[in-house]
Amino acid sequence: MSALSLLPARRPVPGVFVALTLTLVIGWLVVLVDGGQLFNQSTTVSLLHVAAGLGLVAVGQTLVILGGSLDLSVAYVISLSTLVAAETMNGSDGALMPAIGLALAVSAAVGLLNGLLVTKFRVNAFIATLGVGLLLKGYLDSGYDGPAGTTSPTLVQTLGYQRIGPVPLSFLLLVAVTGAAWFALSRTRFGHHLVAVGGDPEVARLSGVRNDRVLVTAHVLCSLCAGLAGIYLASRLGSGAPRVGTEGLYDLESIAAVVIGGTALAGGRGGVIGTVGGVLLLASIDAIFNQLEVDAFFKQVIRGVIIIAAVAVYARRAMRKAA
Amino acid sequence: MSDPRPAPLLTLRGIGKSFLGVRVLDGVDLDVAPGEVHAVVGENGAGKSTLMKIVSGGYAPDGGTVELAGEPRVFRGPRDAQRAGIGIIHQEFNLLPGRTVAENVYLGHEPVRRGFVDRREMLDRTARLLASIGETALPADARVGRLGVAQQQVVEIAKALALDARLLIMDEPTAALADHEVELLYGLVRRLQERGIGLLYVSHRLTEVFDLSSRITVLKDGRRVTTVDTATTTADELVRHMVGRELSSYYPERAAPEDLGPVRLTVRDAGNRKLRDVDLQLRAGEVLGIGGLQGSGRSALARALFGVSPFTTGDVTLDGRPVRLRSPRTAMRAGIAYVTEDRKGEGIVPRQSVLDNALLASRAVFAARSGRAARTVRVRELLAAVEVRGAGDDQEIRFLSGGNQQKVVLARWLALNPRILLFDEPTRGIDVGAKSAIHDLVRRLARDGAAVLMISSDLPELLGMSDRIVVMRDGRIAGELPASASEEDVVALAVGTVREAAA
Numbered sequence: 094m095s096a097l098s099l100l101p102a103r104r105p106v107p108g109v110f111v112a113l114t115l116t117l118v119i120g121w122l123v124v125l126v127d128g129g130q131l132f133n134q135s136t137t138v139s140l141l142h143v144a145a146g147l148g149l150v151a152v153g154q155t156l157v158i159l160g161g162s163l164d165l166s167v168a169y170v171i172s173l174s175t176l177v178a179a180e181t182m183n184g185s186d187g188a189l190m191p192a193i194g195l196a197l198a199v200s201a202a203v204g205l206l207n208g209l210l211v212t213k214f215r216v217n218a219f220i221a222t223l224g225v226g227l228l229l230k231g232y233l234d235s236g237y238d239g240p241a242g243t244t245s246p247t248l249v250q251t252l253g254y255q256r257i258g259p260v261p262l263s264f265l266l267l268v269a270v271t272g273a274a275w276f277a278l279s280r281t282r283f284g285h286h287l288v289a290v291g292g293d294p295e296v297a298r299l300s301g302v303r304n305d306r307v308l309v310t311a312h313v314l315c316s317l318c319a320g321l322a323g324i325y326l327a328s329r330l331g332s333g334a335p336r337v338g339t340e341g342l343y344d345l346e347s348i349a350a351v352v353i354g355g356t357a358l359a360g361g362r363g364g365v366i367g368t369v370g371g372v373l374l375l376a377s378i379d380a381i382f383n384q385l386e387v388d389a390f391f392k393q394v395i396r397g398v399i400i401i402a403a404v405a406v407y408a409r410r411a412m413r414k415a416a
Numbered sequence: 417m418s419d420p421r422p423a424p425l426l427t428l429r430g431i432g433k434s435f436l437g438v439r440v441l442d443g444v445d446l447d448v449a450p451g452e453v454h455a456v457v458g459e460n461g462a463g464k465s466t467l468m469k470i471v472s473g474g475y476a477p478d479g480g481t482v483e484l485a486g487e488p489r490v491f492r493g494p495r496d497a498q499r500a501g502i503g504i505i506h507q508e509f510n511l512l513p514g515r516t517v518a519e520n521v522y523l524g525h526e527p528v529r530r531g532f533v534d535r536r537e538m539l540d541r542t543a544r545l546l547a548s549i550g551e552t553a554l555p556a557d558a559r560v561g562r563l564g565v566a567q568q569q570v571v572e573i574a575k576a577l578a579l580d581a582r583l584l585i586m587d588e589p590t591a592a593l594a595d596h597e598v599e600l601l602y603g604l605v606r607r608l609q610e611r612g613i614g615l616l617y618v619s620h621r622l623t624e625v626f627d628l629s630s631r632i633t634v635l636k637d638g639r640r641v642t643t644v645d646t647a648t649t650t651a652d653e654l655v656r657h658m659v660g661r662e663l664s665s666y667y668p669e670r671a672a673p674e675d676l677g678p679v680r681l682t683v684r685d686a687g688n689r690k691l692r693d694v695d696l697q698l699r700a701g702e703v704l705g706i707g708g709l710q711g712s713g714r715s716a717l718a719r720a721l722f723g724v725s726p727f728t729t730g731d732v733t734l735d736g737r738p739v740r741l742r743s744p745r746t747a748m749r750a751g752i753a754y755v756t757e758d759r760k761g762e763g764i765v766p767r768q769s770v771l772d773n774a775l776l777a778s779r780a781v782f783a784a785r786s787g788r789a790a791r792t793v794r795v796r797e798l799l800a801a802v803e804v805r806g807a808g809d810d811q812e813i814r815f816l817s818g819g820n821q822q823k824v825v826l827a828r829w830l831a832l833n834p835r836i837l838l839f840d841e842p843t844r845g846i847d848v849g850a851k852s853a854i855h856d857l858v859r860r861l862a863r864d865g866a867a868v869l870m871i872s873s874d875l876p877e878l879l880g881m882s883d884r885i886v887v888m889r890d891g892r893i894a895g896e897l898p899a900s901a902s903e904e905d906v907v908a909l910a911v912g913t914v915r916e917a918a919a
């Protein structure tokens with residue numbers, strides 16, 4: 094054992110931020126050559142808006158993935174939350190707080206169901222959350238053909254469109270939620286236990302961790318984040334939208350952001366800061382391609398390549414660490 | 417007999433446990449007094465670890481009662497047992513490689529201040545705990561995955577101590593420790609005893625059992641054979657109870673000079689990140705013992721020869737031809753086998769069957785179809801030869817006892833008919849009976865022309881088995897000793913109190 098390997102574990106900047114910087118620099122140059130401007134006020138604002146929506150979902154997704162689980166129902170929870178919020182508000186400011194509370198409560202209930210299925214009934218997380226998602230889809234498809242309800246004007250003006258300089262309020266909300274999640278992971282027992290459950294459930298159990306409780310909590314928090322994203326989307330759209338979650342591919346995109354951000358899909362390793370990096374990376378690619386007006390198909394190919402490359406890089410690193 | 421013992425801290429009555437219909441424990445009684453060290457011994461698979469897990473809440477017993485200080489207790493999980501003041505050092509490390517030492521030590525009961533984990537406090541307390549067991553070189557914020565097996569063992573010990581238990585279970589706490597660390601553990605055990613803590617001590621090393629315990633319980637096939645006062649028994653008697661027969665305490669005969677074949681392996685001037693100036697010759701028919709302290713480069717040597725972390729300088733020749741052992745695969749193709757010291761991490765595929773684990777290496781080297789049936793037959797024979805005990809070859813290997821897992825790993829490599837065998841602590845965690853069977857097997861392999869390199873921290877084993885002993889220190893070869901060397905000679909070379917002998 095050389096002395097070097099005994100140095101305290103340093104937590105390096107996740108590689109995703111290197112990739113993000115490179116993407117932004119290259120994108121900026123390419124757009125410049127193309128005769129455009131990547132970072133003008135409107136593009137920056139819209140980039141941050143995209144990041145806020147996806148980011149809220151992805152931070153929640155990070156928690157369950159860290160715990161060795163997964164949530165495929167987030168897209169439907171988002172749609173449901175927009176509807177609950179907008180219909181309860183019904184265009185007035187009076188019901189603002191109750192509406193937000195109700196949307197979050199409904200989301201939390203879905204998370205509770207997910208968590209109980211995964212822990213008490215030992216259903217594989219993939220299947221359990223997919224099943225719950227389809228259940229919600231059934232409800233949404235049968236109950237709604239299009240937008241419903243009206244978001245309170247105050248919420249639209251604040252969370253939806255207000256900003257400080259180029260930074261939308263919603264992005265600040267993401268920053269706050271991320272900070273809270275980071276703090277929970279590194280400074281609370283729940284966070285320590287969650288990482289342990291994801292790393293090795295048997296080790297966690299034998300160490301006195303109540304695995305089920307921890308995982309259920311993570312699922313509730315994940316759904317709450319999705320619910321929050323729904324409220325944000327309702328504030329953007331001005332109404333509830335039954336298909337906004339699925340059309341935005343929030344389920345797969347959030348998982349992609351988590352993985353790009355360096356969290357192991359198997360659980361036990363990673364964190365929310367990396368996830369936000371992943372979200373910003375995906376949003377930047379969107380912004381760049383929108384500016385260049387390349388076709389959507391090509392855009393998808395590039396994102397696919399980036400996701401695969403990210404996973405490959407992390408896998409190589411893990412190998413090298415093991416050696 | 418005469419002096420009344422204090423009221424027992426722990427009393428087990430009629431403990432029974434079955435897994436999938438197989439009876440693993442049957443009507444076991446046992447008690448531990450405060451300040452007493454009660455040793456539990458028995459063959460691999462006798463049920464020792466299962467019993468310890470029942471006491472510490474890891475398994476629920478099917479029958480019987482657990483009493484703590486006279487009160488009957490039912491633990492719904494490890495957490496309940498911890499709350500009741502029962503700590504355990506698990507035989508298989510119960511650690512998260514991705515987390516720091518401190519995070520592991522306090523997992524499940526992190527110190528909090530105003531509701532939040534107090535990292536400073538956690539690091540400080542961990543450092544104090546480590547210092548209290550004589551481990552000062554280990555930073556509390558080092559990542560556990562980067563530590564060697566011995567240091568992980570120390571972390572596991574610290575983790576059990578952090579609970580401040582009144583009953584502490586040690587399931588083979590010294591399996592991965594070198595002698596001087598075992599001394600530290602002895603000191604620790606005595607200090608805990610003085611504080612009135614009761615200890616359950618499971619070990620295959622009878623010396624430790626005799627040094628530390630006041631009573632010994634022998635388990636065989638899940639039943640309690642007997643409980644004896646340590647002062648009135650002998651090692652021979654104990655072995656007879658454990659194995660059910662007499663056992664010769666002799667090592668198999670060494671190789672005679674005429675048994676030694678040509679030089680198989682020559683290493684010249686080789687080195688890598690952890691090794692320097694390694695010169696070594698290994699001949700067909702011999703057992704070359706490698707001695708040294710933990711971290712002296714013994715395992716690094718084996719890993720270099722097996723291509724895990726290859727030599728970056730120097731030459732290696734195999735049967736007279738230069739080779740480059742770049743990866744385990746090339747090494748296996750060249751007829752080299754390697755039994756790692758890190759069984760849980762590198763030795764087994766936990767969720768695969770015993771048979772699949774034993775066939776792993778053969779399947780990797782040989783073409784898929786040719787001679788598959790014959791290989792399976794051979795592997796089954798080998799599993800029987802090393803005396804694997806479990807519910808059958810199709811059981812998942814993680815359900816085997818630790819010692820039996822080790823035997824499966826041995827069978828895996830023997831199945832390759834290797835010409836060179838690298839053993840890193842081959843009998844760690846293996847019971848006395850099977851140990852001598854493995855010693856015989858190793859010697860027979862050598863007699864059949866294999867060259868064996870054997871790393872062992874167990875000095876009697878090293879001296880008893882080796883035809884020559886090479887001692888390592890600080891990544892270099894400190895010297896070579898003949899088979900007639902004494903334990904003191906080995907230790908002196910290993911710690912560097914003598915001038916290096918001419919190699």
Ligand SMILES: Nc1ncnc2c1ncn2[C@@H]1O[C@H](COP(=O)(O)OP(=O)(O)OP(=O)(O)O)[C@@H](O)[C@H]1O
Binds near residue numbers: 815
């Ligand atoms: N979870 C399990 N499922 C099925 N069988 C099990 C399980 N745990 C243990 N066993 C079986 O119970 C028996 C006793 O195992 P145990 O680990 O208690 O032995 P041990 O005395 O500790 O042996 P060793 O000296 O090798 O550590 C073994 O035959 C083992 O295969």
Ligand SMILES: [Mg+2]
Binds near residue numbers: 464466507587817818
């Ligand atoms: Mg055991």
